[in-house]
Amino acid sequence: MSDLSIFDVNPAAGAKSESPLAMTRVTVATVASPAKAGVVVREHAFQGHLILRGRATDDQFRAGVEQALGVPLPLKMGPLSRDEARGVSIQWMSPDEWLVIVPAGREFATENRLREVLSGHYAVMNVSGGQTVLELSGPAVRDVLMKSTPYDVHPRNFPVGKAVSSVFAKSSAIIRRVAEDRWELVIRRSFADYLYRWVLDASEEFGVYVAS
Amino acid sequence: MLHIYCPYCEEYREEEEFRPKGEAHIARPAEPEATSDEAWGDYLFFRKNPRGLHHEQWYHAAGCRKFFNATRDTVSYQILETYKAGQQPTVTAAARAAQAAGKGVAK
Ligand SMILES: [Zn+2]
Numbered sequence: 001m002s003d004l005s006i007f008d009v010n011p012a013a014g015a016k017s018e019s020p021l022a023m024t025r026v027t028v029a030t031v032a033s034p035a036k037a038g039v040v041v042r043e044h045a046f047q048g049h050l051i052l053r054g055r056a057t058d059d060q061f062r063a064g065v066e067q068a069l070g071v072p073l074p075l076k077m078g079p080l081s082r083d084e085a086r087g088v089s090i091q092w093m094s095p096d097e098w099l100v101i102v103p104a105g106r107e108f109a110t111e112n113r114l115r116e117v118l119s120g121h122y123a124v125m126n127v128s129g130g131q132t133v134l135e136l137s138g139p140a141v142r143d144v145l146m147k148s149t150p151y152d153v154h155p156r157n158f159p160v161g162k163a164v165s166s167v168f169a170k171s172s173a174i175i176r177r178v179a180e181d182r183w184e185l186v187i188r189r190s191f192a193d194y195l196y197r198w199v200l201d202a203s204e205e206f207g208v209y210v211a212s
Numbered sequence: 213m214l215h216i217y218c219p220y221c222e223e224y225r226e227e228e229e230f231r232p233k234g235e236a237h238i239a240r241p242a243e244p245e246a247t248s249d250e251a252w253g254d255y256l257f258f259r260k261n262p263r264g265l266h267h268e269q270w271y272h273a274a275g276c277r278k279f280f281n282a283t284r285d286t287v288s289y290q291i292l293e294t295y296k297a298g299q300q301p302t303v304t305a306a307a308r309a310a311q312a313a314g315k316g317v318a319k
Contacts, residue, residue, distance in 0.1 A: 077221040077276065094276035095220050150213075150226035164221075167228050167274045 006115070008108040009126055019045035020132050020192035027197070028204040038140030038206025041199060044133040048107025049186075050100040051093075052114065054122035064117040065090070069100065069110070080163040080176055091163045091174065099174070099186070101133070130189050134199060137182040140206035145183065147202045149175065169198045214289065219296045220276045233269040235259045236281040263287060265308070267301050270294070 010017070021043055034040045054061040056075050065073045071081040074092040082089040087103040102110045107128050114124050136144065145153045151166040152158065153175070163176040173195065174186035187195045200208055214227040241247040241255055260266070266286050271279050282294045283303045292303040 077223060094278055097276075150228050165275050167226070172274045 004115070006111065009129070010105065010108065017046055019043060020189040021045070021196050024193050024196055026200060026210055028200045028208060031207040031209050034138075034209045034211060036207055037138050037209035039136055039138045039144055039199075039203035040209045040211050041196075041203065042135045042137075042211040043196075044135055044184075046104040047087075047128070047133060048100075048102040048104065048110060048126070049128045049131055050102070050107060050111060050114075051125040051127050052090075052098045052100055052122070053096055053124075054118070056095060058120070060120070061118060061122060064119075065098075065114070068113045068117045073098065077164065078162050080161050080178075082161070082178070084178070091176070093165065101186075131186055132189065132192055134185040134187060134196065135182065136185065136199065136203075137179075138206075138209075139181060140203070141181060141183050143206060144199065144202045145175065148198065149173070151175065153177075169195060169202075171195060214291060216270065216282070216291060217294050218272050218275060218278075219280050219294050220278045221272065225272070225275060229272060229274040231271045231273045233271050233279060236267045236269045265292075265303065265305055267304075269297075 031037050052065065054065075056062065056073070062073050062075075069088055069090060070086065071083050071088055071090055074081045074090060077092050080089055080091050087101075089101045091099045091101075093099050100110065107126055111124050111126060118124075142153055149166050149168045151164060158164075158177055160177050160179060163174065165172065165174045168175065168185070168187075171191045171194065172188075174184075176184040176186070178184055185195070185199070200210070215224045216227055216230055217224050218230075238255065241251060244252065247255075264285060264287060266284050268282055268284060269279050270282050271277070279297050280294055281297065281299070281301065283292045283301045284290065285292060293301065295301060
């Protein structure tokens with residue numbers, strides 16, 4: 001445990017949290033039910049996002065992360081470490097950087113847990129307020145992604161469980177395939193309004209349903 | 213569009229994900245205070261502009277956000293290799309000359 005002073009950025013009472021999409025109006029024509037939709041869009045707001053930095057070659061670091069989070073540290077680009085039931089995932093972002101996503105409200109406890117088990121040269125940053133997650137599901141999601149990113153989303157290059165960071169609609173996004181027909185976009189707060197409306201607009205022709 | 217292999221992501225990615233960052237392997241003078249104005253000016257501002265092989269830095273801006281190096285032919289735009297920061301190129305003018313000389317001997 002380091003002697004760094006850290007604090008919970010989400011005080012339990014009295015503070016109102018607002019998703020970056022709180023002010024965004026849906027202006028495209030939507031379909032009446034998810035069953036009729038080619039794409040179902042759903043925001044997973046307020047999850048805990050932590051950026052973890054450290055040395056992948058450090059055995060203690062790797063073991064500590066696995067001990068704290070219960071999923072192994074991915075050591076290369078692509079395969080997402082994910083426990084769907086607990087809502088915990090670790091994504092390789094660069095050789096010394098990972099994105100950890102935990103359920104809403106768990107970020108401070110997770111950060112503390114990581115600081116308990118890790119030592120030496122590492123860093124944990126809470127970036128929950130800086131980004132949000134859009135879940136896209138349905139049979140036409142791949143068509144929408146093909147309109148939006150130069151990254152090859154064909155199944156031969158993008159199997160279930162893969163996660164990449166790429167250009168998305170002239171901005172950028174993290175693209176994660178979490179199931180056969182279910183994808184996640186991790187988008188930055190400052191671009192969230194634009195990217196959300198891009199996704200809705202790109203999905204309109206396939207029939208889009210906005211789930212809450 | 214170029215298809216560029218990122219040595220950190222270990223995958224070919226679209227050029228759109230990258231930014232070129234100029235000549236590679238420029239060593240910063242070890243003692244700036246003891247460096248002449250001319251040498252410091254050369255370090256800061258003067259760059260090679262070769263016709264042919266060029267070792268240059270690229271930045272994987274939309275991906276892993278790491279700098280790496282590429283050997284590119286400035287005539288054909290062909291990228292002959294990419295390698296991590298801190299590593300040395302294998303495709304060089306000297307290597308090519310040695311290869312050509314070797315072929316000459318074999319004949
Ligand atoms: Zn990369």
